[in-house]
Amino acid sequence: MGRKAAGYRQGYAKGVQQGLRKGIQKGIKEGLRKGAIDGMRQVILRQINQRFGPVPASLQRQIETIREVRTLERIAGALLKASDLGQLRRLAGHGKSAPKRKRKSFSARREGPAAAVSKRGLRRMPPLRYPY
Numbered sequence: 001m002g003r004k005a006a007g008y009r010q011g012y013a014k015g016v017q018q019g020l021r022k023g024i025q026k027g028i029k030e031g032l033r034k035g036a037i038d039g040m041r042q043v044i045l046r047q048i049n050q051r052f053g054p055v056p057a058s059l060q061r062q063i064e065t066i067r068e069v070r071t072l073e074r075i076a077g078a079l080l081k082a083s084d085l086g087q088l089r090r091l092a093g094h095g096k097s098a099p100k101r102k103r104k105s106f107s108a109r110r111e112g113p114a115a116a117v118s119k120r121g122l123r124r125m126p127p128l129r130y131p132y
Helices: 004-050 057-064 069-081 085-095 111-115
Strands: none
Touching: 004 057, 004 069, 004 085, 069 085
16 A cells, blocks of 8 residues: 555646646746737837827726737737827727627528537437438
8 A cells, every 4th residue: 555655645746746837837828928918008008109199098098908919919000000099099999809700690590410409509309301
């Protein structure tokens, strides 16, 4: 039993080390992502201030709540093209993410086995009818 217990302890310690390593890597990655987003926000606000004058509080709040890199990149691109703050808001889409494409509903009319799948999972399939 001594060998089993030692093996158990060794496996447990190895698992804990792997878990810590993965957790640290994930934390670093998330921290870098948040840092990049914060940096982009600061640059955008500074550019707006230099180009159009003081940044309105409402626009500053909108920019500070954005959490997506793509949205900030779209604002930065719009900043290069805009001639005033109104045009910047129009070009950037008011800081909202790009409109998402409408997906076909999951319960769209389907035939065959796919018809038996719904949002809630599987439902009873109708009996199969063969043309012969």
